[in-house]
Amino acid sequence: MRAPAAELTAPLTDAALVLAYRGGDERGATELVARHAAVVARFLAGAGGDPGEIDDLVQETFIRAFRALDGWRGESAFRSWLFSIASNLLKDQFRRRGGRTMLTLMDDDLHADDDPAATLEAREAERQLQAGLGTLPRLQREVFLLRAQQGMDYDAIATTLDTTPGAARVHYHHAVKRLKELMA
Amino acid sequence: MSPCALLSDRMVLVADGTADWSAAEAEHLASCPDCREEWRLIQGARRLGTEAARRTDAGRVSRLVLATLAGERRRRRWVRVGGLVGIAAAAALAIMVSTADRRGSGGEAGSIAVVGAEGLQLRLAELESLNEAELEAILDGLDVPLSEGAGGAPPALGDLDDTQLERVLRSLEG
CATH class of the missing domain: 1.10.1740.10 (RNA polymerase sigma factor, region 2, helix turn helix motif)
Known part of the structure; x- marks a missing residue:
C-alpha cells in the first residue's frame, strides 16, 4: 500500500x-x-x-x-x-x-525600527537585561533563557540542565524577581 | 495557582505565537505591573542573540564539524591499524623467539633426527638387495614404539642384546 x-x-x-x-x-x-x-x-x-x-x-x-x-x-x-x-x-x-x-549586547541585536524612540528604549531595556543576566547565578540564567528565550517547558529544562522541574520553576522565578529589581 | 502564576505559564506560549491572551488574561496583564514587567523580560529575552543567530552560517558549521569528525575517525583508524601491526609484530617476534628456544634446547635431537632420516634414506636405497629375514629385522626395528625410539637419542650399541646386535650387523652387511 x-x-x-x-x-x-x-x-x-x-x-x-x-x-x-x-x-x-x-x-x-x-x-x-x-x-x-x-x-x-x-x-x-x-x-x-x-x-x-x-x-x-x-x-x-x-x-x-x-x-x-x-x-x-x-x-x-x-x-x-x-x-x-x-x-x-x-x-x-x-x-x-x-x-x-x-555578556555584551551586539549593536545589531536590535534592528532599525520605524520608531527611533521605541528602538532606543528597547535597546536600552535589552542592554539592562543582558547586564542583569550577567549577575545571575549560572543555573538561574540558563533556566531563564531556556524558558523565556527558547520557550521550553520546565520538564525539558530540567532534563537539559540535569535538575528537577520543580527546581527549574524556582530558578526561573528567582531570575525573574532579580531581573525585575535590576531593571526597575 | 494565582492569576500571576497562571499568566506566567502562558507567557511563553503567547510569545511563541502558539496561543493568544484570553480576554481575562489580557485584562489581568493590563492591570498587573508585576506581570507586565515579566512579559517585557520575556519579550526582551526573545530578541537576545538574534544577531549571533543571523551571523551563524550553518553550512560552514556543518562542513567544519564533519571535517573535524572525519579527521578524528582517520586518526582513530590509523591508531587501530598501528595497534594491529604492533600486535602482529609482537606475535611474530614471540614465535621467532619460541622457535629459536626450541631449537636451542632440542638442537641435538633435531640433528639426530636429520641424521636418522639420512641414514634411513641410505638404508632404503639398499632395501632391494635385502632378503626376507633382513627386511623382517628392519621392520621389527621400525615397530619399536615412538615413546621408546623416536624423539630420544638412538640406543647405544652397548645397550643392545646379542640378537639385536646380530640384526644390526646383518642389515649393515647387506
Missing part, C-alpha cells in the same frame, strides 16, 4: 536524521546543523558566550554531540541535548576566564 503524499514529503524527525548519520549518511548531520545551529548560537550569546567565540562554541557543541550520539537515546529532544552540551561548554569557558561572565 502506498503512503499518503503528505507522509512522503514530511520532513524527517531529528531522531531519523541521527539514525541516518549513524548509518553513514552525512546529510543527516548537515540537516541537523541547519535546523539547530542558529538557535544554539542565540542561546550561547544570551547565556554569556564570548561574542567572538560563538561560532567556535556552536561548532564545538555539534562536534561533541555527534561524537557522543551513541549516548543519545532520544529520551530528550535533540535540541535540548544540544543546549545541555552548550551549557557545559559555557561552564568550561567560564572557568577558563577565571569566573567572569561576559
